[in-house]
Amino acid sequence: KQEVTQIPAALSVPEGENLVLNCSFTDSAIYNLQWFRQDPGKGLTSLLLIQSSQREQTSGRLNASLDKSSGRSTLYIAASQPGDSATYLCAVRRGAGANSKLTFGKGITLSVRP
Amino acid sequence: DADVTQTPRNRITKTGKRIMLECSQTKGHDRMYWYRQDPGLGLRLIYYSFDVKDINKGEISDGYSVSRQAQAKFSLSLESAIPNQTALYFCATSDEPGQGSYGYTFGSGTRLTVV
Numbered sequence: 733k734q735e736v737t738q739i740p741a742a743l744s745v746p747e748g749e750n751l752v753l754n755c756s757f758t759d760s761a762i763y764n765l766q767w768f769r770q771d772p773g774k775g776l777t778s779l780l781l782i783q784s785s786q787r788e789q790t791s792g793r794l795n796a797s798l799d800k801s802s803g804r805s806t807l808y809i810a811a812s813q814p815g816d817s818a819t820y821l822c823a824v825r826r827g828a829g830a831n832s833k834l835t836f837g838k839g840i841t842l843s844v845r846p
Numbered sequence: 847d848a849d850v851t852q853t854p855r856n857r858i859t860k861t862g863k864r865i866m867l868e869c870s871q872t873k874g875h876d877r878m879y880w881y882r883q884d885p886g887l888g889l890r891l892i893y894y895s896f897d898v899k900d901i902n903k904g905e906i907s908d909g910y911s912v913s914r915q916a917q918a919k920f921s922l923s924l925e926s927a928i929p930n931q932t933a934l935y936f937c938a939t940s941d942e943p944g945q946g947s948y949g950y951t952f953g954s955g956t957r958l959t960v961v
Contacts, residue, residue, distance in 0.1 A: 763943040766950060775936065775954035781947070821889075823950070825943055832943050833879075833904075834950055838888040 734759045734826055738837035745812055746845050753807040753840050755822030760800045763832060767796050767807050768821040770839070776821065780807070812844045849873050850953035852937050858959045859927050867922045867956050869937030877940045878920040879950075880904075880912060882933040889936070895920055927960045934958075 735758045745751055755765070764783045768776040780789045780796040782805070788797040795808040809816055819839040825832060850871045859865050871878065880892040881904075891904030893912040901912060909931060911923045924931055937953040 764947060764949065768952075773934070773955075773957065776938075776952040778949055778951065781949040783947070825949075833891060833894065834940075836889045838886075 734762075734824060734835040736822060736824055736835050736837040738820075738822055738840050740840065741838065742841045742843070744843040744845060747812060747814060749812050749844075751809050751812055751842075753809070753820050753822075753842070755805040755807070755837055757803045757805075757824050757835075759826060760803050761826060762800065763825045765796075765798055765805050766823045766825070766834070767794075767805075768823065770819045770821060772819075779820075809842075812842075814844045814846050817842055817844050848954065849951050850937055850939055852935075852953035852956050854956060855954065856957045856959075858961060860961055861928055863927050865924045865927055865958070867924075867935055867937075867958070869920045869922070869953060870918050871920075871937075871939040871951070872918065873939050873941075873948075873951055874917075875939045875941045875951075876917060877942070878914070879938040879940070880910075880920070880922045881936045881938065882906070882931075883936060883955075884933050892922065892935075924958075924960075927958075929960045932958060932960050 737756045766781045767779045782789045782798040793810040798805045819841045821839040822837045823834040853868045876897045879894045881889045895914045935956045940950045
């Protein structure tokens with residue numbers, strides 16, 4: 733059974749800091765990995781999707797990397813801002829057929845202090 | 847309009863009542879999902895559907911049922927609501943996995959409180 737772990741559960745940093753959010757998964761036979769952002773009580777917004785054949789994806793100040801063999805992904809946020817405060821969820825998609833579903837980590841709640 | 851629309855956004859209901867949560871999507875994808883989110887437990891899959899004629903149970907389907915009325919519509923019902931079904935419910939849609947996949951798109955959620 734695929735398990736996805738995100739540690740720590742919460743993180744507080746001062747504004748302007750570059751930071752890395754970690755995600756690990758137990759089964760490397762994944763199809764892709766998706767990072768989401770969730771504001772309190774709100775829906776999930778997709779940030780980046782990395783296919784299993786890719787090493788990284790970038791969008792603005794965000795960069796996500798994937799190392800399938802070691803079962804790890806990182807989300808790098810450059811020059812953090814208070815508006816980046818949210819919960820960040822990592823999810824992996826395994827298989828290509830009927831079992832192709834997302835498995836989520838529990839998220840990292842980020843607070844960026846002004 | 848949002849790609850995935852859930853109604854209602856908030857609902858308070860009494861124990862024992864039947865309630866339906868509705869979801870519609872404009873992505874044109876065949877696959878749709880219902881999740882619930884609880885503090886400390888993360889997101890858990892309730893039901894999923896890979897096309898109009900396909901319905902599958904997820905991790906926590908007891909006490910829930912679904913209906914796939916069309917490619918774009920997938921509703922979740924609580925036949926007899928109980929307090930531990932108080933949670934944030936999300937509908938999602940996805941395309942098939944592949945190199946050109948866009949991944950999953952989620953709705954804004956329905957906050958359900960059972961009193």
